[in-house]
Amino acid sequence: MTPSARRPGDGHEHPGQWAETSRCRVAGARRFGAFTALEVLAPAITREARPGQFVMVTVPGGGFLLRRPLSIFTARGDRLGLLVEARGPGSERLAAVGVGEALEVAGPLGSAFPAADLRSALLVGGGIGCAPLQFLADALGATGVVVTAAFGFRDARQARATGAFDIARLWVTTEDGSVGRRGMVTDLLAAVDVPPSTTVFCCGPAAMIAAVQRWTATEGLRGYASLEAHMACGVGACHGCVVATTRGALRVCSEGPVFPLDEVVTG
Ligand SMILES: Cc1cc2nc3c(=O)[nH]c(=O)nc-3n(C[C@H](O)[C@H](O)[C@H](O)COP(=O)(O)OP(=O)(O)OC[C@H]3O[C@@H](n4cnc5c(N)ncnc54)[C@H](O)[C@@H]3O)c2cc1C
Ligand code: FES
Structure with a gap:
């Protein structure tokens, strides 16, 4: 060590x-x-x-x-x-x-998804952005939270990633329609029936996070996003990973990667 x-x-x-x-x-x-x-x-x-x-x-x-x-x-x-x-x-x-x-x-x-005092959670992932959501599903499931997930992939090859996941209520979209529903994962959100107390957790491309942010604002749902940025040190020293937030420029590696969705400034 x-x-x-x-x-x-x-x-x-x-x-x-x-x-x-x-x-x-x-x-x-x-x-x-x-x-x-x-x-x-x-x-x-x-x-x-x-x-x-x-x-x-x-x-x-x-x-x-x-x-x-x-x-x-x-x-x-x-x-x-x-x-x-x-x-x-x-x-x-x-x-x-x-x-x-x-x-x-x-x-x-880095920071973690707040996982306490939840009743229902919707996990939204795009491509490799699905990666942090299995650990969250495991933790929430262990405390009795009802977990629904919606994952979006480009095509069938990318959608094979679902084989690595163990989430009972999992909806899948592909852009080419080869697996699950055709379209973007955010097209699914209106169709997923979740109670108003649901907390939304998302990780994926910036356009997906922006769409989830708009949807949660419209629905009055609380949400969190895990952001990606190019990283050098990964520990808060180089400031190479800053992103714009409503609290100013923050480091994805140390203040993030998880931020409240309403603090994320999307393009
Ligand atoms: C907090 C965080 C968590 C991540 N979790 C995962 C994960 O679980 N699994 C995984 O496969 N990847 C994850 N990534 C992305 C991963 O770190 C990059 O894909 C990887 O560092 C690229 O290195 P490379 O040498 O393969 O590619 P490079 O040659 O450095 O880049 C290849 C391509 O990937 C893009 N890229 C590089 N770094 C990033 C990045 N940080 N975000 C978005 N695009 C990038 C480049 O723009 C380029 O198009 C995560 C990134 C962050 C910041
Ligand atoms: S990667 Fe160096 S401060 Fe975040």
Whole structure:
């Protein structure tokens, strides 16, 4: 175990966060179309992790200066689940790791989805943005919250990711209509019958988050969004991940990635 960043409360003007970096053995790797679901042995991380948080993962093999942020997909016992979509060289290498390899993982990092005092939750995900929602569904389901999920994918290959999820009430859309309903996931929202006390949680492309924000405002529903940004340090030090919010420019890695939906400034 080695320290990866400053400790909280170290006197810096904008305190960052600190997390151990653990060397974790890959115990499982399953492919689902464009996605790979990894299980790594990381008891120190799963013990602390809360839904919505992420980890910074070193890309193995050398040649990658920056660690890559990945959402915590599941935290079951000592197994940390990660869902990786190969988008570029770093995520391609991570998606290809095999059982028995080791990954350097720092976390858990960032803010969590508020999961207390809920009765009904609607989880809305687009593409790889679905990744943090399984851990949330697990946590909410364990406390008796009624969970409904609506996931949107580009096509059948991307929609194979649903095989990695375990959510009983799951609606799926694809843009080309090859799986589930044709269209965008946000087209589904009006059709999903949820009680007025429902809290909405979303993660995905900016246009999807903007559409969910408009819908929750119209329906008078409370919501939270998990945002993505390009990250360098992942711990609040470089300010490379700031996004506009109604509270000013905030860092996705440390004030986020989870923000109240009505605070997100959408283009
Ligand atoms: C909080 C957070 C959680 C994330 N969770 C996951 C996850 O669970 N699973 C997963 O597969 N990916 C996740 N990502 C995105 C992932 O970190 C990037 O896809 C990855 O770092 C890209 O690295 P690369 O070397 O493969 O690609 P690069 O060569 O760096 O980029 C390839 C393509 O991906 C785009 N890209 C790179 N980084 C991001 C980013 N942060 N957000 C959006 N687009 C990006 C680039 O613009 C480019 O088009 C998350 C990102 C954040 C910020
Ligand atoms: S402050 Fe460095 S990535 Fe967020």
